[in-house]
Amino acid sequence: MNIGDRNGGDPIERLQAGALAHRRPQKTRGCxxxxxxxxxxxxxxxxxxxxxLLAHAAECxxxxxxxxEAARDLNDPPTGEEEELAGKARLADPRARRGLVExxxxxxxxxxxxxxxxxxLRWWPAAGLAAAALAGVVGYPxxxxxxxxxxxxxxxxYTERRQMEMRLPDAAWGHAQTQLGAETSSFNEPxxxxxxxxxxxxxxxxxxxxxxxxQLEGRAELLGGKEDAAIAELELAxxxxxxxxxxLLDLGTALFQxxxxxxxxxxxxxxxxRLSEGCRLKPGDAELLFNRALAAQRMSxxxxxxxDWQAYLQIDSTSGWVPEARKYRDEVKKNLIxxxxxxxxQPQTH
Amino acid sequence: MNSGEAGSQDRGELPPERKATGTLTLEAVTEAxxxxxxxxxxxxxLLRRCAHMDDAQAWExxxxxxxxxxxxxxxxxxxxxGFDGPGLRDDLVQEVYVKLCANRAKVLREFKPRYPGAVFxxxxxxxxxxxxxxxxxxxxxxxxxxSPLPANLAAPDETEWRLLVREIEDVxxxxxVSARDRQIFWLYYRQGMSAKEIAAISLLxxxxxxxxxxxxxxxxxxxxxxxxxxxx
Numbered sequence: 106m107n108i109g110d111r112n113g114g115d116p117i118e119r120l121q122a123g124a125l126a127h128r129r130p131q132k133t134r135g136c137x138x139x140x141x142x143x144x145x146x147x148x149x150x151x152x153x154x155x156x157x158l159l160a161h162a163a164e165c166x167x168x169x170x171x172x173x174e175a176a177r178d179l180n181d182p183p184t185g186e187e188e189e190l191a192g193k194a195r196l197a198d199p200r201a202r203r204g205l206v207e208x209x210x211x212x213x214x215x216x217x218x219x220x221x222x223x224x225x226l227r228w229w230p231a232a233g234l235a236a237a238a239l240a241g242v243v244g245y246p247x248x249x250x251x252x253x254x255x256x257x258x259x260x261x262x263y264t265e266r267r268q269m270e271m272r273l274p275d276a277a278w279g280h281a282q283t284q285l286g287a288e289t290s291s292f293n294e295p296x297x298x299x300x301x302x303x304x305x306x307x308x309x310x311x312x313x314x315x316x317x318x319x320q321l322e323g324r325a326e327l328l329g330g331k332e333d334a335a336i337a338e339l340e341l342a343x344x345x346x347x348x349x350x351x352x353l354l355d356l357g358t359a360l361f362q363x364x365x366x367x368x369x370x371x372x373x374x375x376x377x378x379r380l381s382e383g384c385r386l387k388p389g390d391a392e393l394l395f396n397r398a399l400a401a402q403r404m405s406x407x408x409x410x411x412x413d414w415q416a417y418l419q420i421d422s423t424s425g426w427v428p429e430a431r432k433y434r435d436e437v438k439k440n441l442i443x444x445x446x447x448x449x450x451q452p453q454t455h
Numbered sequence: 456m457n458s459g460e461a462g463s464q465d466r467g468e469l470p471p472e473r474k475a476t477g478t479l480t481l482e483a484v485t486e487a488x489x490x491x492x493x494x495x496x497x498x499x500x501l502l503r504r505c506a507h508m509d510d511a512q513a514w515e516x517x518x519x520x521x522x523x524x525x526x527x528x529x530x531x532x533x534x535x536x537g538f539d540g541p542g543l544r545d546d547l548v549q550e551v552y553v554k555l556c557a558n559r560a561k562v563l564r565e566f567k568p569r570y571p572g573a574v575f576x577x578x579x580x581x582x583x584x585x586x587x588x589x590x591x592x593x594x595x596x597x598x599x600x601x602s603p604l605p606a607n608l609a610a611p612d613e614t615e616w617r618l619l620v621r622e623i624e625d626v627x628x629x630x631x632v633s634a635r636d637r638q639i640f641w642l643y644y645r646q647g648m649s650a651k652e653i654a655a656i657s658l659l660x661x662x663x664x665x666x667x668x669x670x671x672x673x674x675x676x677x678x679x680x681x682x683x684x685x686x687x
Contacts, residue, residue, distance in 0.1 A: 148576075149566065183531070191523040
C-alpha cells in the first residue's frame with residue numbers, strides 16, 4: 106500500500122471529498138427493490154435478507170442514496186406544519202373516516218324500515234306508462250353502457266377470439282386461436298372488446314373506485330394480453346370487495362396467464378390460491394372449478410386436479426366446455442396411473 | 456446495573472429495554488398524540504384486529520390513531536418531489552389504505568412486531584412507498600441530486616478515489632473489523648448518511664452515540680494504518 110505516499114493529506118478527508126465528487130447514484134440490474142430497502146428501517150425484513158441489503162447499500166451509490174433519503178424522510182417525527190396539514194385533510198372529518206371504514210368493512214344489516222309495497226297498486230297504470238316511455242327514451246343507452254352489458258361484450262370477445270385456456274365468466278366455449286398471452290393490436294381485437302373498452306372508460310370516469318368497473322377493466326386488459334395491468338386493477342377491485350368470488354376468478358386467471366408467460370411457479374401457486382379462495386366463497390362454481398383444475402394440473406398436483414375435473418363434470422354435462430374438460434381429466438388420470446407424462450394441456454380446437 | 460450492561464452502554468449499544476423505541480428514533484412519534492390511550496389496544500394488537508378485515512371498530516381506531524401519521528408522511532414525501540396540494544395528498548392517502556387492505560390486508564398480516572412501537576415506522580414506510588411508487592410511475596425525479604462538493608475541499612480524481620476506497624477496505628478487513636462496523640463506516644463516509652440516520656436502521660441495534668463511536672474508532676484505525684505505511 107502506498108497511496109498515502111502518493112497523495113499525502115488525510116485519507117479520510119480525501120475519501121469524503123472523493124465520495125461527494127464521484128458518487129454516481131445509478132440503478133443497476135443487481136439493485137434490490139427500493140421498497141424492501143426502506144423496510145430495513147423499521148426492521149421488517151428477515152435478518153439474512155437485511156444483512157444482504159445493508160451490505161449492498163453500503164457499496165451501491167443508488168441504494169445507499171435511497172436508504173439515506175428514506176432515513177432522512179422518516180427519521181424525524183412530523184413537523185408542526187405537517188400535523189396541521191393532517192388536521193385539515195379529508196379524513197380528519199369523522200364522517201369521511203366512517204365512510205372509509207364502511208368501504209373497508211362493509212356492514213351487513215337488514216333494512217331497518219322496509220317500505221310497504223302495496224301502495225303501488227293504486228297508481229300502477231300511470232307508473233307503467235311512464236316506465237315504458239322511460240325505457241324507450243333512456244333505457245337503451247343506459248342498457249348499452251351498463252356494466253352487465255359490458256360484461257356480456259367481454260364474454261363475446263373472449264369466445265370470438267379465445268387466447269387462453271382458462272375460462273372467463275359467462276363466456277361460451279370458443280376455438281383457441283393464437284399464442285398465449287400475446288399483447289394484441291387494437292386493430293386485431295374483436296369489435297365487442299373495443300365497445301367494452303369504451304364503456305369501461307366511461308364507467309371508470311364516472312365511478313373511479315367502483316369494484317365492478319375495476320374488475321371489468323382488469324378483464325379487458327387480460328383479454329388484451331396485458332396481465333400486469335389486469336392484475337393491478339383486479340387486486341384493487343379485490344381489496345374493495347374481498348368477498349366477491351368472480352373477482353377472485355379473474356385475478357386467479359390473470360396471475361395464471363402471467364405465470365404461463367414468465368414460467369413462474371410462484372405466480373402459478375398464487376393463482377391456484379386465489380382460485381381456491383374463490384371456490385371457498387362460491388363452492389360448486391363451474392368456472393372456478395375449471396380454472397382451478399387447470400392450475401392444479403399445470404402445477405402437477407394431479408390428485409387435486411382430478412378431484413376438480415370430476416366435480417366439474419358432475420355439474421356440467423352439456424356445455425361446449427365438456428369435451429375439453431374430459432380431455433384434461435383423462436390426461437390427469439394417465440399421469441396418476443404412472444404412464445408416460447402427458448405434455449402440458451393444450452386447449453381443444455374443433 | 457451489572458458490568459455487562461455497563462459495557463454494552465459504553466459501546467453505545469441499546470440495553471434491551473431501550474431497544475424497544477430506540478430505532479428510527481420513534482420515541483418522539485410514540486409520545487406524540489398518536490400514542491395509545493390508556494386502556495386501549497396496543498398498536499400491534501390493533502393492527503392484528505384490522506388484518507381480519509371484519510372489525511369496523513378496529514378500523515375506526517386505526518384511523519384515529521394512525522391516519523395523522525399517514526397524512527403527515529404522505530405530505531412530506533409529496534413535497535420532496537416538489538409537489539403539493541390537498542387533492543393529490545388525499546388521493547395518495549386513499550392509495551395507502553388500498554395498499555393496506557390489498558390481498559386481504561396482506562401488508563398488515565405480514566407485520567412482525569420485532570420491538571414495541573415498530574408499527575409506527577412500518578406504517579410510515581408503507582405510506583412513503585406508496586408515494587414513491589406513484590411518482591415513479593409518473594417519471595418523477597428521485598433520488599435528489601447529490602450534494603455539491605464544498606469549495607474548500609479538493610477531491611482526488613476518480614481513479615485515485617476508487618483506489619483509496621479499495622485500500623481502506625483492505626485496512627478494515629486486515630484489522631478484522633466486523634461486517635456490521637464496515638457497513639457503518641461506508642454508509643457514513645461513502646453514502647453520506649449521518650450517525651443519527653444510520654442509527655435508524657434497526658438491524659444495527661445501535662444508538663446515535665454507538666454509531667459515532669464506531670466511526671471514530673475506525674477513522675483512527677485508518678489514519679494510523681496510513682501513517683504507519685508512510686513511515687515504512
